[in-house]
Amino acid sequence: MLSEPVITGMGVASAIGQGKSEFASALLEGKTAFGVMRRPGRQRDSAYIGAEMADIAPVPGITKQTWRAASLSVQAALLVMYEAWGEARLSEMNPRRIGLIVGGSNFQQRELERIHEDYRERPEFLRPTYALSFMDSDLCGFCTAQFGIRGLACTVAGASASGQMAIVQAAQAVLTNQVDVCIALGALMDLSHWECRGFRAIGAMGSDRYTNEPSRACRPFDSNRDGFIFGESCGAVVIESRESSRARGVTPYATLSGWGVTTDGNRNPDPSVEGETQAILNALDASRCGPAEIDYVNPHGSGSVVGDDTELRALRACGVTNAYLNATKSLTGHGLTAAGAVEVIATLLQMQSGKLHPTHNLENPIDPALNWVRNKPIDHRIENALTLSMGFGGINTALCLQRYR
Numbered sequence: 001m002l003s004e005p006v007i008t009g010m011g012v013a014s015a016i017g018q019g020k021s022e023f024a025s026a027l028l029e030g031k032t033a034f035g036v037m038r039r040p041g042r043q044r045d046s047a048y049i050g051a052e053m054a055d056i057a058p059v060p061g062i063t064k065q066t067w068r069a070a071s072l073s074v075q076a077a078l079l080v081m082y083e084a085w086g087e088a089r090l091s092e093m094n095p096r097r098i099g100l101i102v103g104g105s106n107f108q109q110r111e112l113e114r115i116h117e118d119y120r121e122r123p124e125f126l127r128p129t130y131a132l133s134f135m136d137s138d139l140c141g142f143c144t145a146q147f148g149i150r151g152l153a154c155t156v157a158g159a160s161a162s163g164q165m166a167i168v169q170a171a172q173a174v175l176t177n178q179v180d181v182c183i184a185l186g187a188l189m190d191l192s193h194w195e196c197r198g199f200r201a202i203g204a205m206g207s208d209r210y211t212n213e214p215s216r217a218c219r220p221f222d223s224n225r226d227g228f229i230f231g232e233s234c235g236a237v238v239i240e241s242r243e244s245s246r247a248r249g250v251t252p253y254a255t256l257s258g259w260g261v262t263t264d265g266n267r268n269p270d271p272s273v274e275g276e277t278q279a280i281l282n283a284l285d286a287s288r289c290g291p292a293e294i295d296y297v298n299p300h301g302s303g304s305v306v307g308d309d310t311e312l313r314a315l316r317a318c319g320v321t322n323a324y325l326n327a328t329k330s331l332t333g334h335g336l337t338a339a340g341a342v343e344v345i346a347t348l349l350q351m352q353s354g355k356l357h358p359t360h361n362l363e364n365p366i367d368p369a370l371n372w373v374r375n376k377p378i379d380h381r382i383e384n385a386l387t388l389s390m391g392f393g394g395i396n397t398a399l400c401l402q403r404y405r
Helices: 020-029 064-069 072-087 109-118 137-147 159-175 193-201 242-248 273-287 305-317 336-353
Strands: 005-014 034-036 049-051 098-103 153-156 181-186 233-241 254-263 296-298 384-391 395-403
Touching: 005 020, 005 072, 005 159, 005 242, 005 336, 020 336, 072 109, 072 137, 072 181, 072 233, 098 137, 098 159, 098 336, 109 193, 137 153, 153 159, 159 181, 159 233, 159 254, 159 336, 159 384, 159 395, 181 336, 233 242, 233 336, 254 273, 273 305, 273 384, 273 395, 296 336, 305 384, 336 384, 336 395
Parallel strands: 098 153, 098 181, 296 384
Antiparallel strands: 005 233, 005 254, 034 049, 181 233, 254 395, 384 395
């Protein structure tokens, strides 16, 4: 029987840094990149605040033609896959024993909106590849073709929990011997002005309160929060068994010691204490880790008025009250489908560095008694971490990460 899955490689891209080294430095510096978003198709008589990435340079080994045909979501996926692939030395593996799980759905909305606008008056000239590119599975196609993956490949949707859902599915694929190694990718969700308008209308996305001070808009767990602030991001982690990593001489970042996934049985955007509590308890039970042993929590922390409060109530209900907490989204913004994967990467980088990043704009915590990392980084050796995600439709996920021993 295989041992617990381990994480042996990662790749990350966000508005505050592309590549794990740049991203790690930006986290510890408390760097942000919020402003009024400028990408074509993001605004229409609006001034939505968000964090947009710098242009992505072509990945080595990819043709100019292929790169030009790739959407922003695909370019980001190829970038982070390239970093994770190289770090985990996957070129030494049998490609038929490598899998890919893409977390997310409907993640190329801005790209599709621009195509629809461009061809609205001349639909007969629509490029034939649209028949491929409008499907989420096209991202799987790009990535498996570029890296020669021949094992399983699919997408899994869990709204803002998609990144963590991909990690869970990848771990299960390894544990059930479907593949020896599986890459979990949290895909970049490329919002158009339609999704921004919808999120604003439902009360999920932050208001115009800080239009003139964008850097103050994203404030998870602060009493003045009023919704999430979008941030472009993408992340990939490599999951495999200890045995597989030892065979190649690759040292893992951490052990994925347990996870929990629950649903609230509704289609609403508001989470429940019961659902989140059960996901955390399931993860702790699977990892054989008591609540007092968790010394760091990377929460979902979207900045939702209801969501942040619900999440802290769930942590208290589970007895996870002594651990340090910070909010990665306060620096990166909310990556939606990518968030869960990116925040696992942020956790692993902090575990590696022995430092915890600050939480931006945490001026008046809604629960000041908890052990917050506020306006500056602190030294801390993470032994057992808990990372949380929540998705619309009542999806709750929790992962336990243990320092590799």
